[in-house]
Amino acid sequence: MPEPAIVRVPHETVNDETVTLQRRAVAEGRAVKAGEVLAVLETSKASIEVEAPRDGYVFWCAEEGADIPVGGALCGIADTERRPEFAAEALKPAHAQADSDAPRAGGPARFSAEARRLIAEHGLDERRFDGQGLVRGADVLKACRPAQADHAPAAACEPPPAFAKPGAPARRERLPRAKRAENRMLRAAAARTVPSTVSVQVPTRGLRASIHEQSERYGSFTAVAIHELARLLREVPVLNAYQHDDAIHFYESVNVAVAMDAGKGLKAPVIRDADRKSLREIAAELQAFLMTYLRGELAAADLEGATFTLSDLSGEGVQQFVPVLNEAQAATLGIGAELPHGAGRALTLTLTFDHLLTEGRTAAGFLRALGKALAKYDRDPGAEPPRRAPRPSPPPTPAIPSSGTSCAPGPACSRPGPSSRTPISSTSAATRSWPLSSSTTSRSWPRRPSTRWRSSTPPRPGSSRRCCARITRARPPRCSNGSGPATPGPEPGRRPTSRPWTRPCSPRCAR
Amino acid sequence: MAVETWNGVSLELWAKTLLIRETEERFLRLFSEGKLFGTVHTCIGQEYTAVAVAEALQPGDLIFSNHRCHGHYLARTGDVEGLTAEIMGRATGLCGGRGGSQHLCAAGFFSNGVQGGIVPVAAGLALAEELAGTSNLAAVFIGDGTLGEGVVYETLNIASKWALPLLVVLENNGYAQSTSQRETLAGELDARAEAFGIRAGRCELWDIPQLLARAEAAAAYVRRERKPFFLRVDTYRLMAHSKGDDDRDPAEVAAYRAKDPLGRFAAEHPEDAARLQREASALVDRAVAKAEAAPYAEAGPHDADPPAWRAVRWQPTTFQAHDRVVGRLHDALRNHLLQNEKLVLLGEDIAGPYGGAFKVTRQLSLEFPGRVRNTPISEAALVGLGNGLALNGWLPVCEIMFGDFLTLAFDQFLNHAAKFRYMYNEQVKVPLVIRTPMGGRRGYGATHSQSLEKHWLGVPHTRVLALHHRFDPYELVDRLLSNADRPTLLIENKLLYGLKTDAPPPRGFVVEHSDETFPTTRLRPLTEPDLVIFCYGGLLPEAEQAADRLFEEHDLAAEIVCPACLYPFNAAPLEESLRRTGKLLIVEEGQGFAALGAEVLAQLAERGAAPARVRRLAAPAHPIPSSGPLEKALLPGAAQLVETAAGMCADA
Numbered sequence A: 001m002p003e004p005a006i007v008r009v010p011h012e013t014v015n016d017e018t019v020t021l022q023r024r025a026v027a028e029g030r031a032v033k034a035g036e037v038l039a040v041l042e043t044s045k046a047s048i049e050v051e052a053p054r055d056g057y058v059f060w061c062a063e064e065g066a067d068i069p070v071g072g073a074l075c076g077i078a079d080t081e082r083r084p085e086f087a088a089e090a091l092k093p094a095h096a097q098a099d100s101d102a103p104r105a106g107g108p109a110r111f112s113a114e115a116r117r118l119i120a121e122h123g124l125d126e127r128r129f130d131g132q133g134l135v136r137g138a139d140v141l142k143a144c145r146p147a148q149a150d151h152a153p154a155a156a157c158e159p160p161p162a163f164a165k166p167g168a169p170a171r172r173e174r175l176p177r178a179k180r181a182e183n184r185m186l187r188a189a190a191a192r193t194v195p196s197t198v199s200v201q202v203p204t205r206g207l208r209a210s211i212h213e214q215s216e217r218y219g220s221f222t223a224v225a226i227h228e229l230a231r232l233l234r235e236v237p238v239l240n241a242y243q244h245d246d247a248i249h250f251y252e253s254v255n256v257a258v259a260m261d262a263g264k265g266l267k268a269p270v271i272r273d274a275d276r277k278s279l280r281e282i283a284a285e286l287q288a289f290l291m292t293y294l295r296g297e298l299a300a301a302d303l304e305g306a307t308f309t310l311s312d313l314s315g316e317g318v319q320q321f322v323p324v325l326n327e328a329q330a331a332t333l334g335i336g337a338e339l340p341h342g343a344g345r346a347l348t349l350t351l352t353f354d355h356l357l358t359e360g361r362t363a364a365g366f367l368r369a370l371g372k373a374l375a376k377y378d379r380d381p382g383a384e385p386p387r388r389a390p391r392p393s394p395p396p397t398p399a400i401p402s403s404g405t406s407c408a409p410g411p412a413c414s415r416p417g418p419s420s421r422t423p424i425s426s427t428s429a430a431t432r433s434w435p436l437s438s439s440t441t442s443r444s445w446p447r448r449p450s451t452r453w454r455s456s457t458p459p460r461p462g463s464s465r466r467c468c469a470r471i472t473r474a475r476p477p478r479c480s481n482g483s484g485p486a487t488p489g490p491e492p493g494r495r496p497t498s499r500p501w502t503r504p505c506s507p508r509c510a511r
Numbered sequence B: 001m002a003v004e005t006w007n008g009v010s011l012e013l014w015a016k017t018l019l020i021r022e023t024e025e026r027f028l029r030l031f032s033e034g035k036l037f038g039t040v041h042t043c044i045g046q047e048y049t050a051v052a053v054a055e056a057l058q059p060g061d062l063i064f065s066n067h068r069c070h071g072h073y074l075a076r077t078g079d080v081e082g083l084t085a086e087i088m089g090r091a092t093g094l095c096g097g098r099g100g101s102q103h104l105c106a107a108g109f110f111s112n113g114v115q116g117g118i119v120p121v122a123a124g125l126a127l128a129e130e131l132a133g134t135s136n137l138a139a140v141f142i143g144d145g146t147l148g149e150g151v152v153y154e155t156l157n158i159a160s161k162w163a164l165p166l167l168v169v170l171e172n173n174g175y176a177q178s179t180s181q182r183e184t185l186a187g188e189l190d191a192r193a194e195a196f197g198i199r200a201g202r203c204e205l206w207d208i209p210q211l212l213a214r215a216e217a218a219a220a221y222v223r224r225e226r227k228p229f230f231l232r233v234d235t236y237r238l239m240a241h242s243k244g245d246d247d248r249d250p251a252e253v254a255a256y257r258a259k260d261p262l263g264r265f266a267a268e269h270p271e272d273a274a275r276l277q278r279e280a281s282a283l284v285d286r287a288v289a290k291a292e293a294a295p296y297a298e299a300g301p302h303d304a305d306p307p308a309w310r311a312v313r314w315q316p317t318t319f320q321a322h323d324r325v326v327g328r329l330h331d332a333l334r335n336h337l338l339q340n341e342k343l344v345l346l347g348e349d350i351a352g353p354y355g356g357a358f359k360v361t362r363q364l365s366l367e368f369p370g371r372v373r374n375t376p377i378s379e380a381a382l383v384g385l386g387n388g389l390a391l392n393g394w395l396p397v398c399e400i401m402f403g404d405f406l407t408l409a410f411d412q413f414l415n416h417a418a419k420f421r422y423m424y425n426e427q428v429k430v431p432l433v434i435r436t437p438m439g440g441r442r443g444y445g446a447t448h449s450q451s452l453e454k455h456w457l458g459v460p461h462t463r464v465l466a467l468h469h470r471f472d473p474y475e476l477v478d479r480l481l482s483n484a485d486r487p488t489l490l491i492e493n494k495l496l497y498g499l500k501t502d503a504p505p506p507r508g509f510v511v512e513h514s515d516e517t518f519p520t521t522r523l524r525p526l527t528e529p530d531l532v533i534f535c536y537g538g539l540l541p542e543a544e545q546a547a548d549r550l551f552e553e554h555d556l557a558a559e560i561v562c563p564a565c566l567y568p569f570n571a572a573p574l575e576e577s578l579r580r581t582g583k584l585l586i587v588e589e590g591q592g593f594a595a596l597g598a599e600v601l602a603q604l605a606e607r608g609a610a611p612a613r614v615r616r617l618a619a620p621a622h623p624i625p626s627s628g629p630l631e632k633a634l635l636p637g638a639a640q641l642v643e644t645a646a647g648m649c650a651d652a
């Protein structure tokens, strides 16, 4: 009987070492066809589906709710209806096998548990250790040290103070996986940005109500906000960028993440190219995301590639809040509720931005311009929503981060989340007139992961909605060097031994 | 008046016999004058057996003789000078003074002073002739005392079963040193051979025409029938076993002396005898004079294995075939069987379809009939056969089913294979390969689970290899069979057979091999190592697991150094790794006392390269239990390695 095909946890979500088997989509022993969904896995970012790589009968190796290492076995697909014997070896995670070469040649490093702990503690980005092979705790601390010595702001590198003994007893409950992953990102962002916040109160007459009344036309308030801010961002590219290595890296597209939290955890699906989409398109996409969110089916790909984040709490009765900067983003916008103010109403827009990139003046200018843009939708009998957003007036001085505020060589910037989806332009910086002077040159991301040897490349996160487990096991490259043990086939013409004459050759006694 | 024949025997034969007598009597005199090294076992009184057998043999035939070999050698070669010089320790000796009285080699003649062990070697010579399809035979001389050795019967059994052209000549002189046969041997002597279906013939020394005829007939039978023959010659040694140590009844000795054929010949033909004796004496005089004029043997450049210490260069690991260790071994053997028609596999249960206890040889016997052979359960004999094949130009690969039973063949490895090349003064090479599974963790218990390699280490002119899954076993065996210049023991840890040869190493580690023929393998962490783990063979997977866990759980980077060649051992690669960390953890599955780890440390210390911190892990002084958990707790593995390494690094 042929061995069953083992379906493994795909290497989709690079940050996760384990995933949770949320749901078995096929019952034990039941037949599946290739391409059918086998299982739903919960990763730190989202749920992913695993498809059957071939036809056959499904026999599970893991229980629902179990944590399975990446590369670990989910189930086997056999040719017959009898449950096969799984070889213990086959069930071992194929993780090491696929990635054994990676830590070399600039690939992702391997971290000890201690190193991972310290990285999380210090909010570092694992990717800064790319190409370093094995990273131990001491290596992480070493990476922090120069920053400590040279730069006061890099306080994030200092070992955090010992946890003070709490004064009252408490019950410990581990943070959920998603929260833990989010925290890693937030710490990473916090580690190398200097967040600053500017708020602007925008007087309104009944903006939300106005948009709501014309929802056929405008969709929702959030959609309008995205629509307007995205186009504004095109004009203020420094807020659609990230800082690394004393350089601004401008994103080439405007991908707006929209925070959603309706009882199913905080998620931020991304509206891509929001600056180029019509309000109608944005509204439809947002609606679709919301439905997917409520079904708990947001995929990893839906959540990746953001260049800017919007948290719209205008419907929540919150007057004002300070949104937290995300990894590899220059700014994030928070919208508070539209509350009575004086004779009319007012809406508070709050922008948290990275002071290493720009300063409050630019941020305030951006917010005011946004307020103006939104005002077009406000109750003003006869007022049409504007066809085009007004151009904000440029501030007088370019917003060049001074080297004094840079954190280099402190904790490395993380690579931007959507690296594969959002190419970063460094050359385009010079062609933009505002707010950056052409003298600021920016280097493109210095360390790209080297090409890995894979017999077939699994779909990258972000390139496909569905994650398929059809990942064939990667092998070390076949060496064509004939001299090594690589080609052990018979070599024609080669005799293994040239044997010495064992007989002595002295003459025999004559008979 | 001069005669042509006496007693129907030509004077030429009397001359040969007399020459042997004259030479050995001179040896005894030289011995008492202190001019000989060591002892001599003379065949005075027994010479005619040697002459009769030599008469019956043909030029291509081979002889393996024992401790009492002068007569056999002289009857075959007439080389008084070479023999005399050899025994007097001169460089002009037939083995350059290395072999001495009991270890002769020339012109298809071999001797070794190990009772019994020579018999399977002689059978191996015969097997080689049989495989080559010649009409030659091999003759082996044994004394009646040697009938106490089990390996003789192992060989008789095989020789009969395989129909080997082997002539066994039993010189039945009634004594083994001082011990009478009546004290030690039960049953009929000839019946021993007949029990194995071997034809036996009997004659006595005192009837020379009968002796000549029976020897002739015996050799003719072997040559014609291609079957063994057991020729018993009743005889008597007139002098002491070796020097002056004769405790036999003087009356008994005197009675036989009266029957001595040479004495009777001299009594009846005093003039002929005197003339022949003068001629023989002159030859011996000249031989002694020449020997005395010759220089003593000197140490040669190849006498000792050169120091193994050699700095190496490292090559990253290359692609290995997608197979398991057992498959790679099989393929290597098969490929060499195809390429080299002189390759022979011998072992218990190795024939197909069973194909060996660990399935290495699979169907090879069906593909190479006659060259892949099942042997009886006779470890000593099967390795002895290998020795004979190797001496006769073949390439034997002997499989010992369990390494534990290698002990039964130790004599063949140590006292035969390892010695031939040297004591025969480089006239031969012994490309003998012994493969055996070693090691525990399979619940086989105390006698089927040991790692005994330390007992085999350090035998000069041999090699001990331990394969592992990180260096392609195909390549290892290929190199071994392509460079089979010395007896080699290949240790195959049982648990390795099933391992994949293309499994990638733990993440963050690279596998590298040294440029030695039988390389040292290094698992190098992609960072500065905290310590070095030294292991070999079956412990490599355990050490890898340990390195993986040490990193993950203890934040420690371990570098693994794993030699394939345990002897001669090159410690330089290990020393190189230790330069970067002063901590060394040695792990061995066998007993640690006086084992490789101890030797490695001694060598490092002598070089001033002793690591600052050292721990050795080995099996405790305890036989191996069968019960799984007990055995697991006993044998050092990943868990102990992790614990010990973490401890070493914690309190450093």
Ligand SMILES: Cc1ncc(C[n+]2csc(CCOP(=O)(O)OP(=O)(O)O)c2C)c(N)n1
Pocket: B067, B068, B113, B114, B115, B116, B142, B143, B144, B145, B146, B147, B171, B173, B175, B176, B177, B241
């Ligand atoms: C294996 C072995 N055990 C012991 C000895 C020591 N030894 C040398 S000769 C001899 C007696 C041999 O007796 P036998 O085989 O009858 O031959 P003989 O000396 O009578 O010719 C012994 C025990 C040896 N050489 N080899």
